[in-house]
Amino acid sequence: MTRLAVWGGCLVLALAAGVAHAGGVNLITNGDFEDNGGMGQIDSTPFISYLTQWSSAASNKFNFALNAGADDTGFQSIYANIFFWGPQTPPSKGGPVSNGFGPSPNGGMFLGMCSFYNTDAVSQSISNLDTSKTYTLSFEYAFAQVTDHSVASTQSITVDFGSSSDSTASVTLPGKGFLGWSAYSHDFTPASATQSLSFLAVGTTYAGGFALIDNVRLVEKTAGTVPEPGTMALAGLGAGLLVAMRTRQRNTTA
């Protein structure tokens, strides 16, 4: 391998490292909700399920660990097995309904919070925050409806981070509907080194709405999300050198 090839390789590796760094360190634990106790209500007595590092403020509130089978197999609460309206809802529950209910972009499990009955915030305490810095909170969210309800409702998610508060856009969920997954992003500046991040589902009373959340990320904004132009130019040069090297090797061996 010539010096040219080594240099080219190093520059390409530098690009890879730069992109990985640009994503930033996610300060949320279990933000993809894959560390869980299976489908079902969390923080309940009797115990049904859990989402590691996430908790309701009080026990027996209607917060759940869910996945895309929530319309098919349903999910257990302390009272009953609950189903969402969706393409797999069994006929015994009034289904199926082709409303597009399906997996989150992140896949696997997600957090499901009832917005109409026994509502309660789900939170996680975040440490090692720098009050001089700004952090970008992002997640994917959707709204679904349980099968014993079929009227339209207004839905949103309140986001509290320490003393700061924000909300997703308020949307109308049609009866038996599903609105698809949307992306949320908002910048917060923490007031203290350790503070709580919490979500609360807000919806029309007894209208059957659930807020779904997945892929929660809190990343220091100054880490940047776009590689510096200089980094890109350097990386381009490195890739170019590698191509030139391989072309020369091919020509030599031909």
Ligand SMILES: [Ca+2]
């Ligand atoms: Ca997930």
